[in-house]
Amino acid sequence: MLTDAMGLILADNERIRLGKIDEPRSLAAVPFAGRHRIIDFTLSNMVNSGIRRVGIVALTRYKSLMDHTGTGSWWDLDRIRQGLFMIPPYVNMTTRRPDRTDSQSIIDYVESGHQEYVIISGSEFVASMSYLPLLDAHLANGADMTMLCVREKDKYSAPAVTIDVDESGRVTDVLVDHPLPKSDLRAVSLVVLKRDLLLEILQDRMARGYSDFSALNLLRLYDLLTVRTLIHDGLLFRITNIAQYFNASMALLNDEARHQLFSEEYPIYTKVKNRAPCLVTPESLTLRNVLASDGCMIQGNVENSVLSRGVVIGRGAQVRNSVLFQDVQISEGVTLDHVIIDKNVVIKMGVRLLGQDDYPIVIEKNAIV
Amino acid sequence: MLTDAMGLILADNERIRLGKIDEPRSLAAVPFAGRHRIIDFTLSNMVNSGIRRVGIVALTRYKSLMDHTGTGSWWDLDRIRQGLFMIPPYVNMTTRRPDRTDSQSIIDYVESGHQEYVIISGSEFVASMSYLPLLDAHLANGADMTMLCVREKDKYSAPAVTIDVDESGRVTDVLVDHPLPKSDLRAVSLVVLKRDLLLEILQDRMARGYSDFSALNLLRLYDLLTVRTLIHDGLLFRITNIAQYFNASMALLNDEARHQLFSEEYPIYTKVKNRAPCLVTPESLTLRNVLASDGCMIQGNVENSVLSRGVVIGRGAQVRNSVLFQDVQISEGVTLDHVIIDKNVVIKMGVRLLGQDDYPIVIEKNAIV
Amino acid sequence: MAKQDTIAMILAGGQGSRLGALTDYVAKPAVPFGSRYRIIDFPLSNCMNSGIETVGVLTQYQPLELNSYIGNGHSWDLDRNSGGTFILPPYVRQAGSTWYKGTANSIYQNIPFIDSYQPRYVLILSGDHIYKMNYAKMAAWHESKGAEATIAVIEVPWEEAPRFGIMNTDENSRVVEFEEKPAKPKNNLASMGVYCFTWESLREALIKDEQNPDSRNDFGANVIPGMIDEGKGVFAYRFDGYWKDVGTVFSLWEANMDLLERPDVMDLRDEMFPVFSRNYQQPSHYFGENCRISNVAVTDGAELYGDVENSIISSNVIVEEGAVVKDSILMPNTYISAGVRLERCIVGMDTLLEPNVRATPDEPDGTENFRDKLCSNGITVFGPNLIIREGLALKGNSMVWPNDAVRVPELVAERYPSWRKEMGQC
């Protein structure tokens, strides 16, 4: 049976920068786990929760996101009346600037659906889960809106939104990037509220001249509205800076984490491509603890790394602790350690690139090094 | 067998204004002939000519165009590697202005196809034809590019691009909106040239700081390149001002014109919708010479008019010589003559709107009159 | 995700022989209805509106047209990655091969298909009823009753009850007795041929039924009475809306006319419960300079130049000036020439009537030669893909069969079935 909620995914987050890898594309379109992109997880979670109407707000650099989402068919969201809706900014004829605010286009999308609830998701986290427990918690707690949060166990690192709750679980304080947060509760931008309330909030913001929209905007209404939280205990990677991105990628090489993220219960859908099978050539080589994808051609040594589709590793190359995006070519004799290499990069023969555990080197898209 | 050409449709034309009906939408998305839109004709022509890769350049107001074209499935252009490509402008993160010129995004599209020829079509004409004769003429005449043109029989009306050709058919002069054109040859923005030449032209323009692109730009290269023409004799409506639009709509009520535009040989595809059948109610009424569409409910008198989908004509209404867009509601007792009414307009009880033959009244989208 | 809570199986394999010439080349569910629909649009749209995403369509008899029409289910939003629409014809196995023996056997042969979705509930639907129904509500009711089988029933006039399968229920809606066409009905709750089963129970009942050599392997005749006899939890679910079995020429005609006479009852304009159909690419329809039109449902691609009253006009129909059409159904691509006069007629797809053909219930000089017992109430049927020659005049209750092109070639000829072309077009 279907869920009486529509989804709204915010593909960008102006407070977040992931080195150079989110420069050519929306945060939502950043590759992750080899053949996936960040948005795949929240889109799949929505579909796996019985949601059949999802809007994606993309403000800029949305070409690769649109290429990826296409008609929504990969997530079974190519539907006649419901399905996937891209919500790009409107552009004015003369000035060629957006002539209607983002909020207005979101209002148009939200108004045209008939579901009672809206589940809004940002793109700065990766998890595999049903969103129904959040909706259920919201129905049970009687709040105006309910937001997911996690207890941060690791070292605190900005950007982060820290929240405080009273004994009843109601949000009482919201601190953005505070250097010494008093609580270990970090907001995850996944929030549920009634469609009518969202429309009211959006229209009110429009009328007051605010044109942007984010989950943080909503959270900040905690003193006007009742905002409660659901604490998520399962695996969830926050991706708010490049170190977090790199660590999350490496964490996937652990069997347990990988099997939690890619479970039979909540399949993660992505755009599929007709690449040939991955070929590992006859030569004896070291190949250990590697996530690789279709279309790869592995002729060199690879350890503790994530290879996206179509990566070529030349003979005698040594690739360690690295994340290689689609169609990266590593020539013969290259040595890499702690490197993130964006799409279509060519690393020439014999090059050595060595980064650090907490400071991976990032090579930009299309570069030839 | 498929044709070795890709298509490129320019959805806007900055020199053309159609009253208020192209304000909320691209020229290409202007409704025509009841259930169609202008772009349906050139898109269908391309598909009927064996073209399987079509890019649409939309600069602004492209929401309704995108809603209409969707995945391209209505034109059988939802394809894995070929198909329909929307080419919207790129928007910069900080300024939210297009940060790459239109030409660059067109270059990206043209480069990624492997066809030898490109057929470029504007959106200011409506015809049902194969584009293969144009391609054949181009192959035969050895020119750098070949453009369609028509001999204007009617009274001259701007905007219009008049061309002159020498005895060999080569373009020798191009006059834009000249008050006293010396020739009756009007350019139709349908042009064929080699993909490589187009890329060269686009890159040259980019390098010289021009960022816009139109068929007129190409035509103006007549002194640098050999530009030849093919004169089209069949039915073709130029839609460059509101009077032409209105007259073309009325011309469709003629059986012969209508059957030429909608032939079995060249079917015109459009987005389909699941509207109920049109109902004409029990009352005796006058209903003559009317093009109507699914979802209409006709309870009043209609003559010499075009009704788009879902139009409701109230009892006792008198609608003559008018074009009514989707879901227009005409209340009881209304009298209309020479009126163009945009989408979702409600005309209240008893209202009278009388325009003139050469000056139809235009009522804006969503208005309540 | 592959697991589906509720899946639907549509029985679309029957020959529909009471529709005569109209089902000569096509399965009954593919017969056009209501200007722009086919009969199968109704159960398929019901599935879509009920949130059911996996539908098996059991075909056997003349399925090409039906298969082409359904395609991958896209028109009804039933082209899903997890599930979607599946055409299920009989096939050859290592162990041998059999055609579907009966409705229950057709489901029996597809147990592996159903098993693969591990559903809790399976809906068994007919492909030949016109109605709008939210199956999700029925399944929820089924669940609330803890039922093993739930049969949708509708109140019919007492005098018509003997024509139906009648459910006698206790105060808890539990079926205590099922009577097929009882002479003296105890009740007027008729089975609509819409069943919801708990899959586990149905699976067991089907295997049992298959082992019984005396069974006709039919749901209504064997499986459901069997379950009642065994004391299984069989319940009757009351449905209140419009419902019509269009199994006969007259009922097909009546159901079409209901769209004109009772548009409120069978609301095709309801945005919240739309009826979808395969949309062909046609221009808007056209009302000519001198036509006279009243009380007509018409769809895109039609051109009406003549007089049309109280009729259902389908896609691509042409009625020439000087033709008169009354109380009739013109199926897609029919061509009505000048001087034709039709009253209470059903004209099959792609049939062309030459000038001055006449068919009315009381045509003074009409021939008796085409009278057919499948027709009643003055209705005349022209089969599909025919050319009716100038001068033919028919009294009511006639049927023109494809075979008449051999029998009376001076009056009837075959026409190239251009609908094949149309099928491919969209």
Next chain:
Amino acid sequence: MAKQDTIAMILAGGQGSRLGALTDYVAKPAVPFGSRYRIIDFPLSNCMNSGIETVGVLTQYQPLELNSYIGNGHSWDLDRNSGGTFILPPYVRQAGSTWYKGTANSIYQNIPFIDSYQPRYVLILSGDHIYKMNYAKMAAWHESKGAEATIAVIEVPWEEAPRFGIMNTDENSRVVEFEEKPAKPKNNLASMGVYCFTWESLREALIKDEQNPDSRNDFGANVIPGMIDEGKGVFAYRFDGYWKDVGTVFSLWEANMDLLERPDVMDLRDEMFPVFSRNYQQPSHYFGENCRISNVAVTDGAELYGDVENSIISSNVIVEEGAVVKDSILMPNTYISAGVRLERCIVGMDTLLEPNVRATPDEPDGTENFRDKLCSNGITVFGPNLIIREGLALKGNSMVWPNDAVRVPELVAERYPSWRKEMGQC
């Protein structure tokens, strides 16, 4: 638009009995191949790459898996509005019903389908050959010759020629004689089972063949020899690329191994002539901490923790640490436990090998009890959907059938076919 210049009909109804347990539940064209493909991907991708937009797939034997796999043809860009992919099973007509009697009869029964597209040329293709071929070039050649039938031929080694249908041609490539498996071949040009016909000529030949009660209604045995005998324009079109009939266990194994040994000959990475397949939603594949991998083709969803050499690994395969797999083909969803040792094996879909199962061509203490004449060259086949119990050891040339779950339940058990679930997932 519905009119199509060239349409293709793929013969996919055969039982493929020489593949034994691998085709027990599935038609041969649906058998997995080359890590991420099924056999039918090759003719379907060829059609796509040749610009052919209408494809009929003739099915009869165990078609459910094949139908689900093909779906609406979307994966091969063959879900077209004008045309597209059509599954064509046999069906019941007013006049009666017959299963497909032979390859030619299956096309004969679908003459109305083909007619509806009014094609000039019809390609008849097999669903069980591995090759990449541009049919458009063949059709153009056919046209240039003014041929009525064109048969694609490939040069085979002289010593193998007696196993094929051999075409003897004149200097103009016209076939003057067709010899089926000649003892003393005059030629080494073998028919590839790829035919291009002018539809008019084929239509006539099929009707004639159907009227001949002695005909087996087979293209190779009856229709083509018949056309040659009648002096029709039958031509042989020479093809130079890779081509392999995968009708036997050994040839299926060989063709898979060719992808590793001759990747240049059968280039799956050619962007200009890609081979498409249905893509399932899987995470990237994973090479474990202590695996040893060499010369392997592997696709997404697999997890390799053991030693794998010279093998084809399909989607969702798991090889545990301590397992050794060599010169083998692991089909989708197979599970290889620790201590297993495989050499020259084909493991069918969804089969689980418990720890320490061993199957190599010369296993010292392997049982002879599973030897099977369908296997040769030391190849061992494990059927699909089985659990192979700890301790089973097989010498080469063995086959484990589903039926062994009854015969030797202590060694073999049935496993729930989870591929059904997978089928639904994408």
